[in-house]
Amino acid sequence: MLVIDDDPASLHLTSRALNAPAFDPPTLVQDARRLREVLAADAFDLVILDMVMPHLDGWAVLEQLHEVCGDHVPPVLVVTGDTRRSLQVRALRAGACDYLAKPFDPGELVARAHRHVSIHRSRSALRRQKALLESLVQQRTVQLRRSQLDIAQLLGRAAEYRDNETGAHILRMSHASTLLARRLGWSDADCEQLLSASPLHDIGKIAIPDRILLKPGPLDADEWSLMKTHTTTGAAILSVADNETLRLAATIALNHHEKWDGSGYPNGRAGREIPPAARIVAVADVFDALRSARPYKPAWPTQRAVEQIRAQAGRHFDPEVVAVFLETVDELEAIGSRFADPALPRP
Structure with missing residues (x-):
């Protein structure tokens, strides 16, 4: 006293x-x-x-x-x-x-x-x-979010492995998407949710037959029609859960192949009809795909991939997202180095 x-x-x-x-x-x-x-x-x-x-x-x-x-x-x-x-x-x-x-x-x-x-x-x-108690709840919340992210990444990597991917693509793409979202002014909470949801963008590929998914050459019209269903299938898989992050993942899965000019699939949405998260993931996904080797193409140099993204602003991609992308190329390359594909063993 x-x-x-x-x-x-x-x-x-x-x-x-x-x-x-x-x-x-x-x-x-x-x-x-x-x-x-x-x-x-x-x-x-x-x-x-x-x-x-x-x-x-x-x-x-x-x-x-x-x-x-x-x-x-x-x-x-x-x-x-x-x-x-x-x-x-x-x-x-x-x-x-x-x-x-x-x-x-x-x-x-x-x-x-x-x-x-x-x-x-x-x-x-x-x-x-x-x-x-607040500290314990906060710790538990962090643990749950970490578990949620781990599960999303594991499921996303499972789909990528079917596509002859190492699984590093979804790590690069999800972190790149989160970086772009943050630079676009998204809140920390929304960026964290995008980091958890975006790895599931191609989960629908688990329903695509190997003869199409792994085909080294161009797809014919019927094969391409079936390949495009991975968007609607992914959305259907993810929409059954009453979970905010999975609802966002379903939105991304359905819309990440839509194009700004309306020429994309599955619904031909255009401009701001395309949900913001899908517009962001589209840029991050294509950029990483261009810089990665595929059965049907070698990896592109970074500058060539950047010029392709720039050229598609207003056609394939949201011009605002592309503008932010062009300002963050160095950081995106750092993400690529951080989550690089493992080196192939020498013959």
Whole structure:
């Protein structure tokens, strides 16, 4: 407890009254100008405060307590010789929790002090418990999000492996998509959701026969029609779950082959009819595909792939996404290096 009173006799009397087994010896302050120094050195369960003091009166002390302690101001018991009702009301409005007139009964002071200390300690314990629980919930939320991302990446990689991919493509594409989204002004939460959802963009390929999916040459018209169904199949697979991230994944799966000019598939959507996440993933996906070796083509050099993306702005791709893409090529290359395909063994 902290006792602030300019009268040495009052300090002594208060100290004697509080010399009880339930309390630690109080800190006694005769000059209220030392308040900030005292508060910096220790925390208190109760402040017993005289209002009429030189240099710094009780009103100024109450203001400083709120400045220094913020939301964790200890209870303040005003003990003063001024018994005016208006003063009591003013003190309570200024933040005091109780009022005791001098001369006071020591037993009453102890009883009131005990009650306020007990309440303060209980509230402090509840705050600590609340902070602990919030920390545990936050840790668990991070773990769940990590698990959700791991599952999405594993499922996405499973689909990629059927397409003779190493699985690194979905890591590069999803991180590239997240980078573009962030530069477009998306919130951290939305970017995190995109990172989890975008790896599932080609999940529908699990329903495409190997003779089409792995065909080294061009597809005929019937084969191409069947290949295009991976968008609707992926959306159907992902739409059955009542989960915000999977709903976004379904939207991306359905729309990531739509084109800005309306010439894409499966629904021929154009411009801003195409959901923003799908517009972003389209750029990231094609850029990585161009820079990756496929059964039907070698990997393109970065500059050639960049020029292709630039040339398709307003046709295949959202011009705004392309503009951000062109500003982040170096960072996208760093993502490519971070998640590079494993080196093939020498024959």
